[in-house]
Amino acid sequence: MYPLKEGQTFPRNQWYIAAWAHEVGRELLARQILGEPLVFYRTESGMPVALDNRCPHRRYPLSKGRLVRDSVQCGYHGLTYDCTGKCTAIPSQDSVPPTYAVRAYPVHQAWEWLWVWMGDPALADIALIPDSRTIKVDDPDWLPEVGGRVPLKARYQLLNENLLDLSHLSFLHSDNIGSAGVATAPVSVEERETHLEVARYIKSDRLDHLPVGKAFGLEGLTDRTMIQKFFAPSFHATGSDFDSAMSGGIDPGRHFGSLRVLHGVTPETATTTHYFWGFSRDFKRDDARMTEAMRSVIESALVQDIEALEEIEAMLAGGEGDIAEISARADAASLRGRRMVERQIENDGPARGAAVLHDMRANATASREPV
Ligand code: FES
Ligand SMILES: [Fe+2]
Incomplete structure (x- = not known):
């Protein structure tokens, strides 16, 4: 599959x-x-x-x-x-x-x-659950917000890989959160102890015409730092720090704000997923209108992701056919993330899986005995 x-x-x-x-x-x-x-x-x-x-x-x-x-x-x-x-x-x-x-x-x-x-x-x-401080839901300088749960008619790994390759911002989300510079910026991918960390630095980017730029109140050229943390197999914290560009910005170095989008990726079945999303920000924390502006920008991108992933799932339902998958340099993080999930599946091991199943079946059998 x-x-x-x-x-x-x-x-x-x-x-x-x-x-x-x-x-x-x-x-x-x-x-x-x-x-x-x-x-x-x-x-x-x-x-x-x-x-x-x-x-x-x-x-x-x-x-x-x-x-x-x-x-x-x-x-x-x-x-x-x-x-x-x-x-x-x-x-x-x-x-x-x-x-x-x-x-x-x-x-x-x-x-x-x-x-x-x-x-x-x-x-x-419980120490294996992503650390609340690292993902900015327990940090006095950040305001976390509950988003929602979206039923996604696509397999979970498609969502994981969507979130690991954010070069798609320049295309799928070109009308709201992604400038052309995202796709071409160099990417660093590093496997940390608890997660995979992916970073992009986009210098002197033009974003103030996009909904995300307007929501943040960006003015002039912006330096954007994009950070993604993937806690395999089921959680991502993605987001950007926006600062007035050091080169060409109207107020070089001024911090406009940072946003983290939190994505819980929970398989419902082999081909459907519960998508839990939330967000957190470090600016205008007492401004309810800013909360709604962030929510609206995120939701508009989310709808585009969901439509794209459901299109792919529908395509996969017809079988893989005779085309082989190809990958590009921008897939480095996706492929690393895929391997992490595969490794976790292997580490479950048939023996342990079978043992759990055996216990459940033993229970079920015992329950069927009349007394
Ligand atoms: S099915 Fe639950 S008590 Fe009979
Ligand atoms: Fe997206």
């Missing part, structure tokens, strides 16, 4: 953004992630919970049931599961076999996101 190998669709021993914090409360929320049906809710004390959404009794979705204090009662025959997934009540009998359970997924809230760990729970380490 382009661009990953057949049967190697997603890394599972990873954190993915499952929801915005405000989406999960005392109502049951059904959401498919990595092809698995999950149900989310919060306990009475506010702790987020993620369980397999399939009631192991007859597979009725637990999300169609109801919350009883911190437990979910299935809406079909009333079997009840606590927030660890353990079955605690079967209305038709007094005792519950100890193996009866649904799978519970580790879940963790960081800033306004709920992250879920889709692999072996023993490996879930």
Whole structure:
């Protein structure tokens, strides 16, 4: 399967953004992630919970049931599961076999996101979630904003590679956020301990005619520093610092402002993706109109990306045909990012994947035994 190998669709021993914090409360929320049906809710004390959404009794979705204090009662025959997934009540009998359970997924809230760990729970380490300060959602000089969740009808790796090759700004987004200089600027790509870092410096750029320039209040020539951080496989912080150009600017060196766009890339299925986006800025933090101006510029670019990726996915649905993929120098970061994801998939290993699957099947088998 382009661009990953057949049967190697997603890394599972990873954190993915499952929801915005405000989406999960005392109502049951059904959401498919990595092809698995999950149900989310919060306990009475506010702790987020993620369980397999399939009631192991007859597979009725637990999300169609109801919350009883911190437990979910299935809406079909009333079997009840606590927030660890353990079955605690079967209305038709007094005792519950100890193996009866649904799978519970580790879940963790960081800033306004709920992250879920889709692999072996023993490996879930919250230190692997992108650092809030690095991505500017926990920095006193920055104002982070919740964006939204877009259902994208395209495979997640297309979005990852879109975000890793920002030379597309000069073409796909030439009418809002990208000048011609983005595509031709030299790019540095460096693999850091926690992420892949990509940088571009565009000197004496002309942006004040574009919506992004107007939103920032850019005047005259601008030096633009573009920084991208990719936390494989599921998160990007991209953005730009805008300063009056040192060469030819009207006020050389003056900082106009910096913006970071935050992208959570969560596979829903092999060919669909939950796209969680937000943003953060370091200027005019008390100006609500600036928040809306930033939101509007980002949304206009987002619509263009989504349309392009859905066009590509539709093209891929017809098969890869007899054309081989070609790559250019600007793909260095995309190809590096692709390899990082492939490596993560390999590191999941068939043995560990099989073990998790075995545990789940053992549970499911045990659950089918009549008592
Ligand atoms: S399907 Fe859930 S209790 Fe029967
Ligand atoms: Fe884009």
